[in-house]
Amino acid sequence: MTMTTLPIQVQLTETKKPKPDSETLEFGRVFTDHMFIADYTEGQGWHDHRIVPYAPLSLDPASIIFHYGQTVFEGLKAYSSEDGVIRLFRPEENMKRMNLSSDRLCMPQIDEELALSGLLQLIEIDKDWIPNAEGTSLYIRPFIISTEKFLGVAPSRSYRFMIILSPVGSYYKEGIHPIKIKVESDYVRAVSGGTGTAKTAGNYASALKAQQVADAQGYSQVLWLDGVERKYVEEVGSMNIFFKINGEIITPAVNGSILEGITRKSILELLRHWEFPVTERKVSMDEISSAYENGQLEEIFGTGTAAVISPVGELNWKGEKMVVNNMEIGALSKKIYDTLTGIQTGKVKDPFDWVIELNQNLVKQL
């Protein structure tokens, strides 16, 4: 990957914040010293790309973001390893997806190369914030908000693109324990024709209620079904989902309502590289239930940036409890987890050219 040198103004902070303890880090509560910003104005395009000290935003109360939710975001991670190299996992895929999301939300396209260049410079500046403890990483949140001061329901004529960074703890501090999932019968995440394929705020706001109900019933996530027939599997929480049934891996096909995860895509590529039988298609809960009864439901796991692999140990479908692999992580789930996290941290060879090594790239461009 080549990067063009582009004009990003840099203003460094004069008061560096104390860094948190790597061992006690949570998710998404602490942010680094700087942030990347670019502004968009209709007729002018994106302008004033800059890295500045992390600080509050000042926005008019009538800004469209507060009322009509015209916004998109992304999530990815940078990893610091024993070899001193900082690695990013397929960041160009995030920038590409952000543009797809923006298109659905009637928002302007970003220059993906420039955004990536800004991200790499930002990480270089705040690299001391990348935690070192096993499983920790620097979470990266690019997002675009609509900033026009207008209460009419119409696409904004101005936007702000930002990237903020947050050192985050290990998702599996106490080892990988499979989670218990409730199959959601009342609430729907998304329907074909809606915004389910876009990474946009409204999808997450609407999911809170089902999550709250499931929590109270002792389930840590919900499994979403399609909004039309309420029988086909879509996603689990905010992850994609994979089933291992009778020696084959099956994941719901991209259908206009599920989010096309980058971890999902990478796992499909990895499985095909291994020549492991894998299919993308519709998967109904009836099929899952039958496979369970026949003893063929071997493994279930969610996939996403935060956990990489999140094994599912129990599925509750209208009161029917299916216990998967004795509530233990499956052998294939474990192998995928080890391989992907190994590639991300440089411990396993990357045959796909997925990883960007930060230092190397900065040498090229700065």
Place this chain on the structure above:
Amino acid sequence: MTMTTLPIQVQLTETKKPKPDSETLEFGRVFTDHMFIADYTEGQGWHDHRIVPYAPLSLDPASIIFHYGQTVFEGLKAYSSEDGVIRLFRPEENMKRMNLSSDRLCMPQIDEELALSGLLQLIEIDKDWIPNAEGTSLYIRPFIISTEKFLGVAPSRSYRFMIILSPVGSYYKEGIHPIKIKVESDYVRAVSGGTGTAKTAGNYASALKAQQVADAQGYSQVLWLDGVERKYVEEVGSMNIFFKINGEIITPAVNGSILEGITRKSILELLRHWEFPVTERKVSMDEISSAYENGQLEEIFGTGTAAVISPVGELNWKGEKMVVNNMEIGALSKKIYDTLTGIQTGKVKDPFDWVIELNQNLVKQL
């Protein structure tokens, strides 16, 4: 209606802004001198209710509102009339609905009386901003945003409730002209199990795309169909919809995906008061098309706070163009419009006790 006296701190501005010309006012671009604010903190509840000078908000870039869209809003109007009385139309219904929306979005309930009291005080302070020209009004926007600095997908532990005011021009500056509507076949606004019944940002963000496509085809709004069978009528743009077929008024029944409009509700009450035949039920596009072919499709109109009544002159369903009432406003549509706007501005007697007269109420409470 009685109001309790409650402690709302008031800080008046020292620099009043110039007021816009009533004749050239647009919608939602100009705001008054003050705003109402209350803050919510988990464990403490709502606190610091205050009226302060209108000013930008300062929010951390990691605030939940920017990422996951946990927010609700309302829209209503205050009218200034020749008799010098300021009137509000059923504002308690807006506060009630805001709490219903908040429940769907896992947000805390507001004290409806206190919010209404704050609104009335705010209007009293900024009453010189209420425009006088025919058809103009003061648009009122209550909204609640999630303010916790956290990237986890979970309900926020802090919120800000605000009310801002905007003097707005007449919706029908050049008389009432029926609009052309495209029946939407590709995009879906909401589905049962989603957030369609809540007044929340994501519903509006997701609607932008279909609106943009319709605009380009010469249609000013889209008519949304249900997301499951794609055959039943839901809403038009961000309005509810009514059909007059063979002497009867029919509107889609509340079904878990349409917004329960206050104008919709008022029109149903008005029609029943008139003993006009009216039904809330499922309405399919096939039925509308048949009625059109039989010459029984007499009137169509959208209903909402902005336009009150928006007559539909043409419906385009998959290329079939149905021209309604020769592109002229129907007699019943006109009668409903005149009655409702008459009640709102005090020109027509209000037999329903819908209108709150501001001055009277403030005497009671201040």
